[in-house]
Amino acid sequence: MKILKFGGKSLANGKGIQSVIDIIEDKVKSGERITVVISARGKSTDELEQILEVAVKNKDYKEQLAAFKKYQISDFKAMDLTEEFETLDKLFAGVSLIGDYSKRIKDQVLSQGEVIAAKLVTQILKEKGIDANFTDTRELIVTDAQFGDAQPLDKLSKENVVSHFNKYNGATVNIVTGFIASNTKNETTTLGRNGSNYTASLLANYLDADELQSFTHVNGIYTADPELVTDARKIERLSFVEANELAYFGTNVLHAKTIIPLIEKNIPLRILNTFDHKSEGTLITSEASEKGIKSLSVLENVALINLEGRGLLGQVGVDARIFKALAFRGISVSIISQGSSERGIGFVVGADSAKEAKKALEEEFEADFYKRDVSAITIEGNVSVISIIGQDLSTFHKPYNALIKNQVIPLLFNNTITGKNVSLVVRKNQLHKALNVIHGEVFGIAKKINLAIFGHGLVGGTLIDQILKSAKDIQKRKKVDLNIFAVGNSRKVLLEKKGVDQHWKTAIEKQGNSYTIKDVIQFANENHLENLIAIDNTASEAFTKNYITLAKNGFDLVSSNKVANTLSFGFYKELRNILEENQKQYLYETNVGAGLPLIDTIKLLHLSGENITRIKGVFSGSLSYLFNNFSAQERLFSEVLREAIDLGFTEPDPREDLCGNDVGRKLLILARELDLNNEFIDVNIDNLIPENLRAGDAQQFLVRLKELDIVYEKIKKDQKKGHVLRYIGDLHGDLSKEKGILDVKLVSVPQESALGQVKGSDSIFEIYTESYGDQPIVIQGAGAGAAVTARGVFGDVLRLTEKG
Ligand SMILES: NC(=O)C1=CN([C@@H]2O[C@H](COP(=O)(O)OP(=O)(O)OC[C@H]3O[C@@H](n4cnc5c(N)ncnc54)[C@H](OP(=O)(O)O)[C@@H]3O)[C@@H](O)[C@H]2O)C=CC1
Numbered sequence: 001m002k003i004l005k006f007g008g009k010s011l012a013n014g015k016g017i018q019s020v021i022d023i024i025e026d027k028v029k030s031g032e033r034i035t036v037v038i039s040a041r042g043k044s045t046d047e048l049e050q051i052l053e054v055a056v057k058n059k060d061y062k063e064q065l066a067a068f069k070k071y072q073i074s075d076f077k078a079m080d081l082t083e084e085f086e087t088l089d090k091l092f093a094g095v096s097l098i099g100d101y102s103k104r105i106k107d108q109v110l111s112q113g114e115v116i117a118a119k120l121v122t123q124i125l126k127e128k129g130i131d132a133n134f135t136d137t138r139e140l141i142v143t144d145a146q147f148g149d150a151q152p153l154d155k156l157s158k159e160n161v162v163s164h165f166n167k168y169n170g171a172t173v174n175i176v177t178g179f180i181a182s183n184t185k186n187e188t189t190t191l192g193r194n195g196s197n198y199t200a201s202l203l204a205n206y207l208d209a210d211e212l213q214s215f216t217h218v219n220g221i222y223t224a225d226p227e228l229v230t231d232a233r234k235i236e237r238l239s240f241v242e243a244n245e246l247a248y249f250g251t252n253v254l255h256a257k258t259i260i261p262l263i264e265k266n267i268p269l270r271i272l273n274t275f276d277h278k279s280e281g282t283l284i285t286s287e288a289s290e291k292g293i294k295s296l297s298v299l300e301n302v303a304l305i306n307l308e309g310r311g312l313l314g315q316v317g318v319d320a321r322i323f324k325a326l327a328f329r330g331i332s333v334s335i336i337s338q339g340s341s342e343r344g345i346g347f348v349v350g351a352d353s354a355k356e357a358k359k360a361l362e363e364e365f366e367a368d369f370y371k372r373d374v375s376a377i378t379i380e381g382n383v384s385v386i387s388i389i390g391q392d393l394s395t396f397h398k399p400y401n402a403l404i405k406n407q408v409i410p411l412l413f414n415n416t417i418t419g420k421n422v423s424l425v426v427r428k429n430q431l432h433k434a435l436n437v438i439h440g441e442v443f444g445i446a447k448k449i450n451l452a453i454f455g456h457g458l459v460g461g462t463l464i465d466q467i468l469k470s471a472k473d474i475q476k477r478k479k480v481d482l483n484i485f486a487v488g489n490s491r492k493v494l495l496e497k498k499g500v501d502q503h504w505k506t507a508i509e510k511q512g513n514s515y516t517i518k519d520v521i522q523f524a525n526e527n528h529l530e531n532l533i534a535i536d537n538t539a540s541e542a543f544t545k546n547y548i549t550l551a552k553n554g555f556d557l558v559s560s561n562k563v564a565n566t567l568s569f570g571f572y573k574e575l576r577n578i579l580e581e582n583q584k585q586y587l588y589e590t591n592v593g594a595g596l597p598l599i600d601t602i603k604l605l606h607l608s609g610e611n612i613t614r615i616k617g618v619f620s621g622s623l624s625y626l627f628n629n630f631s632a633q634e635r636l637f638s639e640v641l642r643e644a645i646d647l648g649f650t651e652p653d654p655r656e657d658l659c660g661n662d663v664g665r666k667l668l669i670l671a672r673e674l675d676l677n678n679e680f681i682d683v684n685i686d687n688l689i690p691e692n693l694r695a696g697d698a699q700q701f702l703v704r705l706k707e708l709d710i711v712y713e714k715i716k717k718d719q720k721k722g723h724v725l726r727y728i729g730d731l732h733g734d735l736s737k738e739k740g741i742l743d744v745k746l747v748s749v750p751q752e753s754a755l756g757q758v759k760g761s762d763s764i765f766e767i768y769t770e771s772y773g774d775q776p777i778v779i780q781g782a783g784a785g786a787a788v789t790a791r792g793v794f795g796d797v798l799r800l801t802e803k804g
């Protein structure tokens with residue numbers, strides 16, 4: 001025999017009831033022996049409770065009661081529920097008249113929900129020719145007289161159940177009311193919330209069932225609530241011990257007491273989905289399953305009470321007084337944390353008991369208040385508890401660090417010593433984000449990284465395409481899920497919680513909205529997005545003003561834009577302080593040498609104490625391309641320059657390259673990496689744009705490119721034989737001082753020299769250090785181009801995902 005139990009959500013509407021009937025019909029046709037336990041439909045129990053509350057205040061409850069009746073009958077007009085409706089009419093009329101009701105009356109009212117549902121299912125099955133038998137558990141399960149949370153008297157109940165099932169056996173399908181019972185005086189009692197599961201497990205126990213199948217609206221037990229964590233996955237098998245932990249910590253598909261009658265008889269419990277009943281669900285047996293973290297549970301509707309008392313240090317019996325005072329008022333405490341200094345204690349109680357708990361402690365510690373031994377008793381109401389079931393402290397640093405990185409600071413945490421559970425109290429408005437962060441860390445399915453990309457021109461656009469193309473592979477190899485939730489330009493932003501797809505360009509045009517950075521931050525907060533990275537692929541100074549706000553709001557930063565690192569030294573330092581305060585990172589490897597690993601190398605050398613004495617080379621990819629080709633070929637300067645622009649080597653405004661600012665910036669960025677305090681104004685720049693072409697905007701300049709030809713043809717000709725032109729940066733001087741010497745200039749070098757040998761758009765950096773002497777470390781390679789730069793930015797993003 002199998003016991004099937006259907007929850008309220010399964011029975012909420014006609015579609016649900018039809019699924020329930022289909023499941024029962026299938027089982028009967030396949031010859032399975034089954035018993036069916038039924039909950040009240042949908043939110044019927046809550047509704048009956050609400051009507052009671054209205055009636056007891058002598059307010060008009062009739063409209064609500066009529067709606068309740070209409071809901072019960074609406075899909076099943078032929079059903080006769082006169083008896084149940086009349087019972088409710090009488091009970092509510094009485095409560096309204098007296099202005100009071102007892103728990104006994106309440107149980108009578110609530111029991112009608114299960115009676116109605118079970119009668120309904122019985123009737124429909126009968127109409128289908130199935131031998132269904134309405135079974136009222138008030139005639140079978142006998143309890144004590146604790147109305148609202150009655151305890152079954154096992155011996156009597158078992159006798160009744162066994163005798164009933166002996167009478168109605170074989171092909172008869174007993175349709176049993178869950179939740180309700182009666183005491184020894186035949187008065188209706190209820191088994192407490194989730195009581196229908198309890199009824200089902202009691203029947204399974206009494207009847208030695210082969211399995212209890214609990215049908216819900218989900219496919220089983222998940223690693224976390226799928227409504228809160230989209231990556232949550234189903235757990236195939238659990239042991240009763242693990243299931244008990246889950247139940248205790250609030251996983252609401254189970255109730256702790258349900259499990260005990262099953263453990264006693266070693267009866268497996270399967271959690272199934274009414275609406276997808278072919279799925280295997282989660283099987284819970286006494287066998288231990290694979291080790292590891294099983295699930296994240298959440299307790300909501302809780303409050304954190306904090307008692308602070310410096311004067312309590314070393315006093316004996318303080319905790320005993322606290323818990324005695326609470327126990328006296330029947331207040332249960334779930335999570336407790338007390339530092340060794342005994343200066344205070346924090347603990348979690350049900351939200352509805354918080355005020356009473358505070359009052360109880362204020363009374364208990366009244367004298368201590370006067371003596372100033374106790375300074376404050378406070379309630380933190382908007383909190384939730386997350387329990388990581390199966391987590392021990394050996395790896396707890398991973399989810400914990402991830403929370404901190406995401407600006408979720410738990411208010412309190414504790415662990416069980418024997419079991420493997422860690423519970424954290426977090427603010428309610430951070431619950432969603434915290435769950436996703438922890439889930440990504442501990443289950444290792446894929447840590448979600450949410451990217452906001454600003455600037456989608458040559459570099460930004462290429463980056464988006466590179467990410468979209470590699471995302472699946474990265475998810476598989478690195479367990480990192482890269483989600484581009486924002487793409488912005490100077491006018492519009494496209495915000496997409498689940499990430500943009502390959503049609504992002506059209507989407508931003510059609511669905512993008514004008515924005516400020518606050519809108520992007522707000523969107524990330526409202527959607528509880530974790531592991532945030534903002535990527536700046538603009539060349540805009542205005543955009544760099546957002547860096548501090550972004551860092552303060554939990555974003556790490558990645559930038560191909562060089563501007564932020566070359567603004568005033570004050571800003572440079574301030575940004576780094578803010579990043580440190582907020583534990584945020586800022587990576588900008590592409591600022592110098594595009595995709596070449598230059599900044600990292602210099603950082604490491606400097607950090608390791610290696611004295612860098614000079615950095616010299618061709619810093620600009622576009623100007624490298626320009627002078628390499630112009631020097632080697634008989635072509636017009638303007639023609640090669642146009643080519644460099646078209647190949648995407650230059651800055652958005654190519655004058656930034658030609659005027660030397662771009663190389664100047666790169667030089668300054670390297671100088672600052674060496675802790676030099678130089679400002680941009682300190683860079684001595686040889687401007688390549690003749691004075692008469694400097695006024696006006698980029699467009700005006702581009703139409704006059706030909707005017708450069710005569711100037712550069714002369715410079716080329718005036719060189720010594722066998723020499724070529726190179727535009728170089730040179731950081732030198734005494735680099736142990738506060739400032740270095742930064743020169744950006746056009747030089748003529750022998751063709752066979754290292755600089756003279758540079759080809760294409762290559763950059764070359766010669767790094768001179770004390771240990772390496774005259775032989776510099778040389779880094780050479782493509783110094784510009786959208787693809788290599790985007791790849792470099794991508795590399796920074798991946799580096800950040802590892803740092804987390
Ligand atoms: N090309 C290369 O080889 C290398 C480039 N870099 C750097 O990469 C960055 C991007 O260069 P590139 O892709 O060529 O430039 P593009 O001109 O192609 O693209 C710039 C993008 O930035 C957007 N933008 C401009 N101002 C803002 C703003 N205030 N807020 C948001 N978005 C803005 C633009 O939008 P809109 O269209 O609305 O103006 C555009 O989408 C530059 O900083 C450059 O120095 C670094 C290393 C190498």
Ligand SMILES: N[C@@H](CC=O)C(=O)O
Pocket residue numbers: 590591592593594619620621622623649650651657662783784785
């Ligand atoms: N315009 C720059 C691009 C890389 O920073 C260059 O040419 O090097």
